[in-house]
Amino acid sequence: MSFKASYFAMVVIIYLIMSGCAEKREKKFRIDPGLEAQYNYFIEEAHHRGQLWGLDDLVMDFSSDLSLNGVQVAGLGGPDDNDTPHVTINSNIWETLSDCQKDNLVFHELGHAVLNKGHRNGMYSSGRPRSWMNSVILDNDDCVDFKGEYIEELFR
Numbered sequence: 493m494s495f496k497a498s499y500f501a502m503v504v505i506i507y508l509i510m511s512g513c514a515e516k517r518e519k520k521f522r523i524d525p526g527l528e529a530q531y532n533y534f535i536e537e538a539h540h541r542g543q544l545w546g547l548d549d550l551v552m553d554f555s556s557d558l559s560l561n562g563v564q565v566a567g568l569g570g571p572d573d574n575d576t577p578h579v580t581i582n583s584n585i586w587e588t589l590s591d592c593q594k595d596n597l598v599f600h601e602l603g604h605a606v607l608n609k610g611h612r613n614g615m616y617s618s619g620r621p622r623s624w625m626n627s628v629i630l631d632n633d634d635c636v637d638f639k640g641e642y643i644e645e646l647f648r
């Protein structure tokens with residue numbers, strides 16, 4: 493009897509797994525041309541470390557009205573309503589950023605969207621953030637001076 497009960501449970505679990513696969517949503521891949529340089533840089537760094545080969549499910553775009561809980565944010569990254577990994581960049585803030593800060597922002601949001609990373613808000617005693625996954629975009633000097641270290645940390 494207990495064998496039959498567990499057999500039934502196993503059949504139900506396998507059925508649930510299979511039906512989950514059958515209903516798999518359609519993949520989407522679309523990168524706004526204005527974000528291609530940063531996307532390509534990110535992928536190059538990922539491939540260099542043997543990660544993210546064959547990435548075929550990602551949307552990256554701009555919005556001129558991007559906020560979270562009523563507060564304007566520089567970018568958002570994560571699964572969208574259709575579970576597609578999605579990065580949206582605030583076009584108003586984008587225009588104010590240096591090249592390094594643009595890399596910082598896009599790598600951060602892709603860290604959420606495709607590397608499944610959360611925020612890492614730790615600081616060194618100097619006051620410099622330990623990670624590009626910090627909630628705040630770094631100032632340009634720290635961004636430039638420690639860029640290699642931040643990229644290394646992100647893919648770890």
Ligand SMILES: [Zn+2]
Pocket residue numbers: 600604611626627
């Ligand atoms: Zn974030």
